[in-house]
Amino acid sequence: MRKGIKYVIPCGIWVGIIFLFSSKYFSAGNTSTVLYEWIHALFKSFSRQDFWTIHTYIRKSAHIMAYAVLAYFTLVAQLKSFYIFRFKVPKKFFFYAFTFCFSVAVLDEYNQSQISVRTGTYKDIIFDMIGVLLILIFVHFKTMHRQCKIFI
Numbered sequence: 204m205r206k207g208i209k210y211v212i213p214c215g216i217w218v219g220i221i222f223l224f225s226s227k228y229f230s231a232g233n234t235s236t237v238l239y240e241w242i243h244a245l246f247k248s249f250s251r252q253d254f255w256t257i258h259t260y261i262r263k264s265a266h267i268m269a270y271a272v273l274a275y276f277t278l279v280a281q282l283k284s285f286y287i288f289r290f291k292v293p294k295k296f297f298f299y300a301f302t303f304c305f306s307v308a309v310l311d312e313y314n315q316s317q318i319s320v321r322t323g324t325y326k327d328i329i330f331d332m333i334g335v336l337l338i339l340i341f342v343h344f345k346t347m348h349r350q351c352k353i354f355i
């Protein structure tokens with residue numbers, strides 16, 4: 204188990220990055236100023252309303268991607284720490300990864316609800332879990348009939 208502990212480190216770092224992104228520095232008001240300049244430079248015809256629509260899609264996509272990466276890191280950490288790569292992934296590892304990512308999502312939204320310029324909503328948890336489920340389903344089908352070689 205000791206040799207696999209190095210695979211837990213990326214998981215811990217990624218959780219830290221997720222909590223960094225839930226700070227006041229990455230609120231919609233702060234990210235919109237930078238992003239508006241970029242989008243307005245590329246597309247001069249975009250109105251403020253069009254920008255806010257795109258901004259919302261970008262932020263929700265970031266939720267999906269961040270938690271997809273977390274789910275992947277969680278699966279890799281489990282597999283490398285506790286499992287030999289010869290058979291398909293045990294179902295309990297998918298359950299553990301989902302439970303861990305769900306717990307991080309709930310704590311992340313709670314953390315955001317404690318910051319005055321942020322809001323923590325259950326809708327964001329749903330977006331987070333979409334990313335988690337996409338990766339878990341992908342890995343399940345990728346490793347279903349082969350040796351357990353996920354992209355490491």
